[in-house]
Amino acid sequence: MSKTQSGILRLESANVLKVVMSDYFKRLKDAEETAGKKIAWCTSVGPAELLYSMGFEVYFPENHGAMLGASKKADKYIPSAVAEGYSPDICSYLTSDIGAFLQNETPLQRSGFEAVPKPDILVYNTNQCHEVADWFSFYARHFDVPILGIHTPLGLNELSDTIINGVAEQFKALVPELEKVSPRKFDMDAFKKSIELSRDACVRWREVLEKAMHRPSPINFFDAAIHMGPIVVMRGTTYALDYYNVLYDELDDRIAKGISSVPNEKYRLYWEGMPLWYQLSNMARLFASLDTCVVASTYCNSWVFDDLDPADPFYSSALAYSKLFIVRSEEVKKEMLQEHLKDYAIDGIIYHDSKTCPRNSNNRFGLQNRLYEETNIPFLEINGDLNDPRCFSEEQSLIAIETFIQQLAEKIYS
Amino acid sequence: MLKLGIDLGSSYTKGVLVNDENQIVDQFVVKTGFDFKRAASRIMTKFEEDYEIATPVYTCGYGRDQVDFEHISNSEIMALSKAVFTKFNKKCAVIDIGGQDTKFIKINQQGQVDKFKMNRKCAAGTGSFLEEIAFRLDISPLEFNTLTDEATEEVRINSYCTVFAISEIIGLIKKGATIANIAVGIYNSIIERCMEMVAADETIIITGGVPEKHPTIVRLFKKKFSKVESPENSQFFAAWGNILLNSQK
Numbered sequence: 268m269s270k271t272q273s274g275i276l277r278l279e280s281a282n283v284l285k286v287v288m289s290d291y292f293k294r295l296k297d298a299e300e301t302a303g304k305k306i307a308w309c310t311s312v313g314p315a316e317l318l319y320s321m322g323f324e325v326y327f328p329e330n331h332g333a334m335l336g337a338s339k340k341a342d343k344y345i346p347s348a349v350a351e352g353y354s355p356d357i358c359s360y361l362t363s364d365i366g367a368f369l370q371n372e373t374p375l376q377r378s379g380f381e382a383v384p385k386p387d388i389l390v391y392n393t394n395q396c397h398e399v400a401d402w403f404s405f406y407a408r409h410f411d412v413p414i415l416g417i418h419t420p421l422g423l424n425e426l427s428d429t430i431i432n433g434v435a436e437q438f439k440a441l442v443p444e445l446e447k448v449s450p451r452k453f454d455m456d457a458f459k460k461s462i463e464l465s466r467d468a469c470v471r472w473r474e475v476l477e478k479a480m481h482r483p484s485p486i487n488f489f490d491a492a493i494h495m496g497p498i499v500v501m502r503g504t505t506y507a508l509d510y511y512n513v514l515y516d517e518l519d520d521r522i523a524k525g526i527s528s529v530p531n532e533k534y535r536l537y538w539e540g541m542p543l544w545y546q547l548s549n550m551a552r553l554f555a556s557l558d559t560c561v562v563a564s565t566y567c568n569s570w571v572f573d574d575l576d577p578a579d580p581f582y583s584s585a586l587a588y589s590k591l592f593i594v595r596s597e598e599v600k601k602e603m604l605q606e607h608l609k610d611y612a613i614d615g616i617i618y619h620d621s622k623t624c625p626r627n628s629n630n631r632f633g634l635q636n637r638l639y640e641e642t643n644i645p646f647l648e649i650n651g652d653l654n655d656p657r658c659f660s661e662e663q664s665l666i667a668i669e670t671f672i673q674q675l676a677e678k679i680y681s
Numbered sequence: 682m683l684k685l686g687i688d689l690g691s692s693y694t695k696g697v698l699v700n701d702e703n704q705i706v707d708q709f710v711v712k713t714g715f716d717f718k719r720a721a722s723r724i725m726t727k728f729e730e731d732y733e734i735a736t737p738v739y740t741c742g743y744g745r746d747q748v749d750f751e752h753i754s755n756s757e758i759m760a761l762s763k764a765v766f767t768k769f770n771k772k773c774a775v776i777d778i779g780g781q782d783t784k785f786i787k788i789n790q791q792g793q794v795d796k797f798k799m800n801r802k803c804a805a806g807t808g809s810f811l812e813e814i815a816f817r818l819d820i821s822p823l824e825f826n827t828l829t830d831e832a833t834e835e836v837r838i839n840s841y842c843t844v845f846a847i848s849e850i851i852g853l854i855k856k857g858a859t860i861a862n863i864a865v866g867i868y869n870s871i872i873e874r875c876m877e878m879v880a881a882d883e884t885i886i887i888t889g890g891v892p893e894k895h896p897t898i899v900r901l902f903k904k905k906f907s908k909v910e911s912p913e914n915s916q917f918f919a920a921w922g923n924i925l926l927n928s929q930k
Binding site for chain 2: 639645646647648663666667669670671677678681
């Protein structure tokens with residue numbers, strides 16, 4: 268087993284992940300170069316199953332945005348989007364992705380692409396935010412291709428049949444429009460199969476994350492943020508399920524052998540909000556050096572669509588994609604967080620207030636204080652951004668995080 | 682042998698020497714400048730002239746690990762909390778206004794940190810805000826203190842951003858506002874940023890280099906809130922608390 272400098276054990280499955288992701292991009296490249304094959308662009312919690320079932324290869328600009336962040340290049344690209352009239356205050360996935368496009372650069376050039384794969388159609392769901400519609404609209408104008416959207420109501424408390432049926436109708440309404448472009452006509456059995464594969468992969472992904480309930484945890488948030496690639500981009504295919512079976516087995520093996528992700532795990536944290544993509548490895552090292560494992564997160568748990576049901580694919584798609592944390596009311600979010608805090612035996616919570624991602628910053632309407640009053644679990648708010656490093660003070664955050672761990676130590680050991 | 686605690690802050694480096702009873706025997710402050718090691722050495726050299734100093738030295742602040750001698754480092758927030766609770770021995774909220782950071786700390790009845798916050802990523806509510814405005818107005822930052830004695834009314838500065846605040850001040854000057862009234866507005870702007878972090882009914886202990894050099898801030902705080910205290914020499918509290926934290930272990 269290989270160790271990083273911080274003593275964090277590298278997951279062996281990362282080698283498999285590399286191949287799985289590389290093959291995914293090869294399929295996209297093949298689709299781009301082969302007549303008759305089609306590429307759909309989709310939002311990260313959009314209707315991937317439907318698209319895969321109709322024969323599209325599916326590309327996810329958010330995945331690309333995260334790649335730009337992780338490669339620490341977002342701030343190189345954002346100014347180009349700003350010059351084009353996109354505010355630096357809106358989603359930095361959007362601004363870095365469009366900026367990179369305008370500069371004709373992409374990390375995919377390392378994988379043989381000249382540019383990001385050209386879309387034949389763009390499909391979004393506003394369940395995560397409305398900015399995705401504007402983001403995709405840029406490319407719809409540029410490539411002059413159709414754009415379709417599902418508009419999900421937000422701030423949902425109860426998931427009433429009226430709401431879910433309304434969303435389900437929007438899913439159904441995509442079909443005839445997609446058929447104008449798709450390689451294959453809609454086939455209910457193929458859709459059901461894709462839904463089943465997606466559901467099974469999501470369940471496996473959830474079980475992977477739940478391995479962190481073990482003390483010490485065999486996996487941490489910073490690993491999970493990398494290993495979530497297949498559940499984001501390959502839901503509805505066998506590839507995602509196959510990969511999470513491999514990762515699951517490795518974590519099982521770690522637990523059996525008493526191997527922890529962070530050496531000497533003393534404190535267990537919950538990460539609320541987006542990752543700081545450009546700080547992922549630094550953060551992993553920092554927490555490990557503080558004997559702290561970030562064992563769970565809202566972000567990674569957001570790709571658990573275990574309500575998908577092949578028996579009722581449209582309704583269950585609408586339900587699963589509306590049940591998502593980001594779609595829910597503050598009250599439901601609080602209950603969901605409470606459950607995670609209990610299940611993962613959390614000592615403290617970190618809220619990342621991401622400057623350009625308000626919908627993934629859940630410390631802006633007092634939720635953090637209400638949750639604290641009910642759980643007495645301390646929390647820390649750090650200011651940063653998912654992709655734009657200019658919004659993050661490393662020194663100040665370092666002091667805050669170190670202090671927070673000392674605060675937890677004082678609380679736990681006093 | 683005396684124990685040495687050093688708080689290596691972004692603007693100033695503060696050192697205190699304490700005896701076996703953890704009482705402060707001497708203190709010294711230097712500008713941090715661009716070299717933490719040099720600042721810490723200057724503190725050490727100064728004390729070594731008159732005292733015998735034990736090792737390790739206890740450090741905190743931005744430069745806590747940037748020293749050339751054996752040391753144990755701590756979070757300055759934990760250190761400051763320890764010092765405040767040792768001094769006041771009660772549940773309270775601390776507002777520490779430093780050169781680059783403003784910190785809010787909530788201390789419970791047992792002296793533990795319940796919660797803390799730092800200012801967002803800008804100068805608003807910190808000493809840098811004062812320094813920048815003073816520089817643009819071509820006066821010494823400390824002059825704001827004396828100017829407020831001549832104030833006849835409170836002018837409001839709305840802008841968070843230091844640059845925008847300066848533009849706003851220029852606008853106020855054009856409209857005939859006096860520099861004395863503007864000075865009160867500048868202090869109140871800092872106080873308002875601080876109050877975003879604290880509940881109104883709490884006992885507030887104000888510490889740090891800024892309130893020490895600008896007592897007007899404390900006076901204005903007291904006008905707005907009933908339970909406000911600001912101990913003398915509070916800019917040395919984190920350096921002192923550093924030693925107190927480690928004395929427990």
